Amino acid sequence: MSDKRLAAASEENLFRIFTIPEAPDSTLARIEQEVSQNLDGFLRDNIVAVEKPLSEIEQDFQDSVVPEHPQFVSALADELLDKLVAQSVHTSSPSFIGHMTSALPYFLLPLSKLMVGLNQNLVKIETSKAFTPLERQVIGMLHRIAYGGTRTEAHNDQYYKSVMHSADTSLGAFCSGGTVANISALWIARNTLLGPNGSFKGVSKEGLFRAMSHYGYSRLVVLVSERGHYSLGKAADVLGLGRQDIVSVKTDENNKICIESLEQRITELKAENAGILSLVGVAGTTETGNIDPLDKMADIAEREGIHFHVDAAWGGATMMSNNQRPLLKGIERADSITVDAHKQMYVPMGAGMVLFKDAHSTDVIEHHAEYILRKGSKDLGSHTLEGSRPGMSMLVYACLKVMGRSGYEMLIDRSIDTAKYFADLINAEDDFELVSEPELCLLTYRYVPKVVKDYMETCDAEEKHIINELLNDLTRFIQKKQRESGRSFVSRTRLTPKAHDGQTITVFRCVLANPLTTKDILKDILAEQKEIAKESWRSLPAILKKIASL
Amino acid sequence: MSDKRLAAASEENLFRIFTIPEAPDSTLARIEQEVSQNLDGFLRDNIVAVEKPLSEIEQDFQDSVVPEHPQFVSALADELLDKLVAQSVHTSSPSFIGHMTSALPYFLLPLSKLMVGLNQNLVKIETSKAFTPLERQVIGMLHRIAYGGTRTEAHNDQYYKSVMHSADTSLGAFCSGGTVANISALWIARNTLLGPNGSFKGVSKEGLFRAMSHYGYSRLVVLVSERGHYSLGKAADVLGLGRQDIVSVKTDENNKICIESLEQRITELKAENAGILSLVGVAGTTETGNIDPLDKMADIAEREGIHFHVDAAWGGATMMSNNQRPLLKGIERADSITVDAHKQMYVPMGAGMVLFKDAHSTDVIEHHAEYILRKGSKDLGSHTLEGSRPGMSMLVYACLKVMGRSGYEMLIDRSIDTAKYFADLINAEDDFELVSEPELCLLTYRYVPKVVKDYMETCDAEEKHIINELLNDLTRFIQKKQRESGRSFVSRTRLTPKAHDGQTITVFRCVLANPLTTKDILKDILAEQKEIAKESWRSLPAILKKIASL
Structure with missing residues (x-):
């Protein structure tokens, strides 16, 4: 009955999909029930064991015309099971150990649905209300894990109390993933290095061409080990550096940046009058999982006055283990840190974060508009690369609470x-x-x-x-x-x-x-x-x- | 019982959250039941009617320390209801007509949960399999809505059959939202305008400074009406243009770009030897909902050889109404189009898209890595700004099928x-x-x-x-x-x-x-x-x- 409601494209029928829930005996309700009660079983039962070649799978996705008429939800559900779910990847299978996606805690399933049902938009308070302070809190918690504790006395309760919810400060930003996090970090590094100076109004206002001319740099580079993530090349391209300006520093036999080579490259770059936008440490390389000698890199960055970014998209969660934390020694000295909650924090896809040591870092990318992000507002969108964003921070918060440090x-x-x-x-x-x-x-x-x-x-x-x-x-x-x-x-x-x-x-x-x-x-x-x-x-x-x- | 499983942080207990579903009588299960059966009722019952001042709400989000010990899921659920849901925004309420978020069709709730449970990563085929052709198909469908049909005979069944799933072509890209879509479009426009030329290897490789020097442009600008979205300023900043290089063209009394002023600005810009990166038409301005005279803008872009982008983040869905489609006449001549499915396509937050008229457009931003996105692969990540991404295309597909054109x-x-x-x-x-x-x-x-x-x-x-x-x-x-x-x-x-x-x-x-x-x-x-x-x-x-x- 409920599935037949869209038999004809009448206005009345169309309204029903907005007002009448799925019938408990519908295909979709059955799928949902199975997902809720036995996700692994559902995936094993519904994903085919033997993979079809991609070219065969593609045969099921050939129609380029949006269907003219509405279709029963039940027909859609059957189609998705047959064509899509059957040929998808069981990413949470314990024997699928080839990627960074893992099993999810069960409680995230109902919470994800709640998140979708609430459909908040984190770009501004008007469409997210309490989700805005929640997101600021989650960022605060991760920030404190990274920068706080005994390591820097400056980052105590009082500090977080004063900056976590301030309109003038930002301890970090949520985003869709590590790539946007890395771009955001380097964007800030670029705008800080090439900021306002005398009559020059800064790269943000006047652009990179005039900035380079003003500062007299021959080129602008990012230093990272040859194991750096490919998103850095993309970031360089997007931000107006060239991909050739990602200066690859060779690694030692443990896939960690070679400090001697790094020093040498810096000497060379200074000699050719290059501006060093950022030195990027990798905390968990994508290919080998190794961590750069962050503390030594921080020494160099400090000595040379270079922005120090740590790409801990994958390894960042390791900070929460007191036993393993020493592996990341020095990360607390980074100007910015990328962490993906959808990797080792067991949150579903789409939960990237970038943390900023200095809560005023984002001043150089702040932007406003007439109808939102007004000056002095606490709208998160005024200092994020993305605009509209879902309330993924709720899922990260849930994991932090239920699992605990x-x-x-x-x-x-x-x-x-x-x-x-x-x-x-x-x-x-x-x-x-x-x-x-x-x-x-x-x-x-x-x-x-x-x-x-x-x-x-x-x-x-x-x-x-x-x-x-x-x-x-x-x-x-x-x-x-x-x-x-x-x-x-x-x-x-x-x-x-x-x-x-x-x-x-x-x-x-x-x-x-x-x-x-x-x-x-x-x-x-x-x-x-x-x-x-x-x-x-x-x-x-x-x-x-x-x-x-x- | 199920809620007590995390009373102690034992390894065994921690495993249970990955293996044992929420008990049917748990708070979370009850929330889920209500969301599934009567979303509007759930939101009305749980979101407080009278808004608390933000400063009071913030009091509930003060703790900056990740809790040391695990907590019961039931306690978390109660906390989220009391602190977060109660103070969130009922974005789907029919009397909340102030933002672009609307009601969601019911069938998207179970589908969202399925999406999260599958936890596919669209960056590569290895972690998304059939989701990759599905996404290509959805992009193909939207592309055909925009560019196909009777308007351009070139875009027929045969065309889509040949390009939709080809490793060499890309009809568009999914992304988190309109901002990333606009940045992607202008990134491509920039890399196309400043492409390889003689000994110059292109802006992507050599960077903007050398590109501007090579091409001899005094500045690089984007032309858009004064009603253009604020994300364009952000895009200009990110891409290395200055925010002052967004050249605002005045609008007429209907908030549409004034063609005479546009012509005049182009004449001036040419005289000062500026490179025009893109002319951006707005199809549904954020503040007034008006549509620029796209066809006339396309004439100018064509005559001047300028990249023509249409920001139809909000208004793009209008293309699906044959009755209203004439309002967007000319959009089919755009080089790229931004459409947000989470606006007038009734999909939850986080479903942006950018469409490219020329399926080879993305060649100028293509990137590869050793372990994914290998040359010749069909991994979607090789030509998207973002990396890891969830399978939102399934929700767009579902809406297209269940609602139909x-x-x-x-x-x-x-x-x-x-x-x-x-x-x-x-x-x-x-x-x-x-x-x-x-x-x-x-x-x-x-x-x-x-x-x-x-x-x-x-x-x-x-x-x-x-x-x-x-x-x-x-x-x-x-x-x-x-x-x-x-x-x-x-x-x-x-x-x-x-x-x-x-x-x-x-x-x-x-x-x-x-x-x-x-x-x-x-x-x-x-x-x-x-x-x-x-x-x-x-x-x-x-x-x-x-x-x-x-």
Whole structure:
């Protein structure tokens, strides 16, 4: 009955979708019930095990015409189940350890629905009311985790009381994700470096061309290790620097920025009269999970008067573990920090944050309009890159309260323990090679049959190079096959480890943040990879031949 | 029982929030039930009628320390109801006609939950699979609404079949909202205008400073009417133009860009050797809802070879009404178009889109990384400003299917009819002045007692000016009081209408997009405003005196 309400496109029928809820026996209500009661079961039952090739999936999404007539909600629900959900990715599966998306706490499901139902718009108080102070509070809490505590006495109760809800200050900003957070941080760094000066009204008003001319810089650069996230290149492009102005500093054997190289680059850049917009430390590189020596970088930034940004999109949550916090020593000296709550804070997609040490940082990007964001207002939109935004801060708040700092600590410590266990497992296997050790809960490795491993220890550089190329093919093959078979998923990336004389090799990449990933699952993943490798033997005659020739 | 599971922060207990759903008798389950079955009732019951001052609300959001220990979900739920929901805004109320957020169709609630449960990440196929072709399809559908049909024969079935899912092309991009959409469009315009040329590798690689030097432009500007959205200033700042490089073109008495002034500005800009990055047409100005003469602007853009962008964040959905579509004539000639599905497409917050006429437009912003967005991949993240993004396209798709084009047409036509009805109502009242007529479903007006109105027709300019200032106070007073009393809400803005010789006056601003807003509600809103005005008489002695002196 309720599903038939849209049989005809009458005005009356159309109103019903705004006023009459889904019937309890409707397909959509059934989906919702299953999602609420057993999310993992629902996803396992409804996502097909064996992946269809993308080109086949695309066949279901060919129609480019908006349908002329309304359609039953039930028909839509069936269609979405068949076409979309069936071919989506079970990102919260404990055996899908290839990406940064993990399981979600159950209480976030009803809360997400409440958030959508409330449909607040955080751009201004008029459309968000209490959500505005809530968001400021959540930012305050994260800010205090980063900058407060015993580390800087200045950041005490009194400080937060005075700045958290002030119209003149901003401890940070919510945004859709790490990319916008990084752009926001560098935007502020740019506008601060090229601020008003004498008759020059600042880059914000007069633009980058006039700013560079005024300040006499030959170029404007961002310094970051070669493991920096690709969003920094995008940020440079957007902000009017060139992508070539992301100056890549080489990393040491642990994928951390090499301080000597950094010093050298700074000397060179100063000599060519380049403006250094920001020095970016990475706290959890996307590819290996390593953390730059932030404290040493902060020393350099301080000495040189350079803006220091830490991209902790992935690793930022680690600050909540007192046990692991020392790994991030120095982050409290950063001018700005990017943290994604949708990564290791277990919040759904779309919850990025940027924190500012100085609560007046955002003055250089403040903007106003006639109908909102009036001067002196507390509208959050006056200092965010985005405009209209949903109330995601409620979900972050909920997680902080329900898990508590100690709960996050437990989750984070456990993730790292799991990664270390997996590293031990890989090291104990004859046919695998651990490529990067887990510092946080991320590691990389590859499959290398023992005979090949042994041979590589004796052969010359040229042979080694050839074998590595063949192993790269094998890694790609195994990763793809494993993904397609649907039981488990690891991702892959390319690294140039010292151990392979700088040759770029393809590796499996695992993120062990899902608390439901068990030791048995990890054993199974390795076993499956060995199985696939064996099957693929015939499809890799070159390696076979090479082995045979040993 | 289920609520007690987090009494102690044991690892076992923490796991339960990932594995055991909310108990059916829990507070959160009850909230969810109410939201699902009677959203309006839930919001009316739980949002307090009379608004607390923000400073009081802030008292509930003072704690800057992340709680050390886990907390019961039930305690959190109670807290959120008391502190947050109670003091939030009933944005979907039919009597809240002051903002662009409207009622949501019921079926989006369970679908939103499904979206969160699936937690796909649209940055790449590995974490979104079928959601990627779905998003491409939704963009394709909107693209065809904008550019296809009988208007351009080139955009037929065959065209969409060939480009919609191609790795080399992109018909648009999803993003969090109109601001990011506008920035994306202007980013592309900038990188196209300042592309590779001879030995110059393009602004994307070499940066804006070198690009301007290479091309010899004195400055880079964006042309838009003075009614352009404030996000364009932000876009200019972010992209390295100055905010002063947003060249404001004056509008005619209907708040549409004045073509003569536009021509004149172009002539001046060419004379000073400025590069014109983009001419931006507004399809639904935020403050008055008017649409620029897009077709004439397209003529000029074509003649001058200027990128033509249409900011249809709010008005874009109007394209789906065949009856109203002529209002947007010329939009199909735009190089890019911004549309927010969370405005007149009735989708929850966070669903912006930008469409590109030329499916190769995004080549100039394409970026890659080692582990995702590899060359030749169909990962959406290779040409979006944002990185990780949720699967909002599913909600847009659902609306397109369930409402159909004709359903949207009905909603849009009805909104405009409602606005026209309200305008008639205002015109029929002695004590109100309609300031801007509704072209779409947005209008502005103010309260002016008849005696004052009559007097203003006879008095001199100076007196008129004084009275207008007093009326501005009165408008602000009424708007604030009405909002605080909680029964209804109109917003306010400032305009400089011709009828008042360019004096800036404060007006009520109404958006009539909520299909549940009835004629009676509109009558009540006017009645309430008159009531408040009468009460406020004593607090506005100056006007009283003025009236008395008549």
